[in-house]
Amino acid sequence: MxxxxxxxxxxxxxxxxxxxxxxxxxxxxxxxxxxxxxxxxxxxxxxxxxxxxxxxxxxxxxxxxxxxxxxxxxxxxxxxxxGQVKRRQRTMAGFKRRYTEKDIRLLAAMDERHDTPCGPAVKKLCERACEVFGQAEYIALASICVSHVYNLRKSTTYTRQRRHFEKTRPKPSKIGERRKPQPEGRPGYIRIDTVHQGDLDQQKGVYHINAVDEVTQFEVVCSVEKISERYLIPALEQMLEAFPFVILGFHSDNGSEYINKRVAALLEKLRIEFTKSRSRQSNDNALAESKNGAVVRKYYGYSHIPQRWAPLINDFNQQYLNPYINFHRPCFFPITRTDGKGKQRKIYRYENLMTPYDKLKSLPCAQDSLKPGINFEILDKHAYQISDNQAADRLQKARQILFKTIHGRTMKTG
Known part of the structure; x- marks a missing residue:
């Protein structure tokens, strides 16, 4: 059918x-x-x-x-x-092109000779070419809308004659919160920064990672060969473990060695607050930067140290440098005063000069801030096992041996 x-x-x-x-x-x-x-x-x-x-x-x-x-x-x-079914066929006339391929090629040539200026500058150049210098071929481009200049630059005719590559624009990272930490008198909010030990013949030197607690100025220095993930993550784990109190906050500048997913994942795993410095607020990480000069540069100087010595230097940090600066080296702890106009001033009094460990013990919440399994009886054994002078002598002797091993000569005390 x-x-x-x-x-x-x-x-x-x-x-x-x-x-x-x-x-x-x-x-x-x-x-x-x-x-x-x-x-x-x-x-x-x-x-x-x-x-x-x-x-x-x-x-x-x-x-x-x-x-x-x-x-x-x-x-x-x-x-x-x-009463009928009839096909209605329409032929659309479309829009008439205002700027021809000739105009687009003129625009490409104009951009070529003037190194791709902005849209308003191109329009002004076309106006001057037409009105001042009598070049009639620019009459259409002289009346062009500024925003349409960028549309013509994307056209096929333009890209066939000339290609323009823009520099990749930086994308702001969403890792970490951009603000100043607020410890409110509690230990555990550390500031961290990296110190590079110089270059020599295009060879990078050792990197020192310096972390300082804001309230107690308890400080831990670690040294690594490079600041890549392979070396940085184990160093951060060792550093966080070296503090006797629970770490609550981690603050860094905007360097990519810390603002990355691996560091963020490590801090998230440990439930540590991650903050980073604000723009044009140099004091946000000033404590770590001041310790870079007062401690790291003072004991290691500015000369180049090859990367292969990083493990030896890190052992020196853990055995001699970190115990000395935390248990035997006094620091000033300022008092902030605000006048009637709201201006803040920091006052450094002699009676507030103490070691970071003594500052930790003086805090009202000190015992509650310590990690599980750690108490002040254990810490007192490390703090008072030897005197300040004996600790300094040990540090200087070990430092002389370290630099003699690295450079083959004795390093003068600075």
Missing amino acids: KLEDLKTIDQLEDFLSGTQAVAFSVLSDKDACYRWIQGELVKFRYLQLSRSGKGVVIRYLMKVSGYSRPQLTRLIAQYRKT
Whole structure:
């Protein structure tokens, strides 16, 4: 059976249900398909059918024509209104191009000779070329909108003649909160910074990682060969473990050695608050930077130390330098005074000169801040096992041996 043999609604229902085999093919020509739809609507007297009958006809037309139901609904509405289904073919004239390929090539040449100035500067140059120097070919570009200059620079004609590459713009990192830490008199909020031990013949030197607690000035120095993840993460773990109290905050500058996902994951695992310095606020990390000069540079100087000596230097830090600066080296602890105008001044009194360990013991919440398994009885053994002078002598002797091993000579005490 063919489509021409279908003449009743019952036959259409059998065809749609698949019980009646009918040979047909979808028309590819739109005009022929429109004429066929009109003929079927006339043959089945669509306008006189009941609602269910109209639904059967629509499903039949959808299956044979391949058109969607909304499209057939529009065609049937046209048939109901005019009595025919006719294809309305429109030819759009489109927009007339204001700037031709010649104008775009002139723009590319202008950018080439002037090293790609900004849009307003290009427009002004085109105006001057047309009005001042009488170059009529720039008359269209002289009236161009500034924003449209950038559109023309993206066109195919422009890029075929000239390509312009912009420098990659830095993307602000979302790692860490940009603010000043607020310890509120509690130990555990450390400031951290990196000190580089010089270059020699394009060879990098040792890197010192210096961490200082803001309240107690308890300080831990670690030395590594490089500041890549392979060396930095183990050093940070060792450093955080060396503090006797629980670390609550970690503050650094905006260097990429700390502002990265690995460091952030380590601090998140330990539930440590991660903050970073604010723009144009040099005091945010000033404590660590001042300790860089007062401790690290004082004991290691500025000369180049090859990276291979980093493990030996780090052992010296853990055995001699860190115990000395925390248990035997007095520091000033300032008092902040605010005058009537709101200006703050720091006052350094002699009675507030003490070692970081003594400062830790003087805090009212000191015992609660210590790590589990650590108490002041254990720390007192380290603090008072030898005198300050003996600790300094040990440090200087070990320092002389260290530099003699590195440089093959004795280092003068600075």
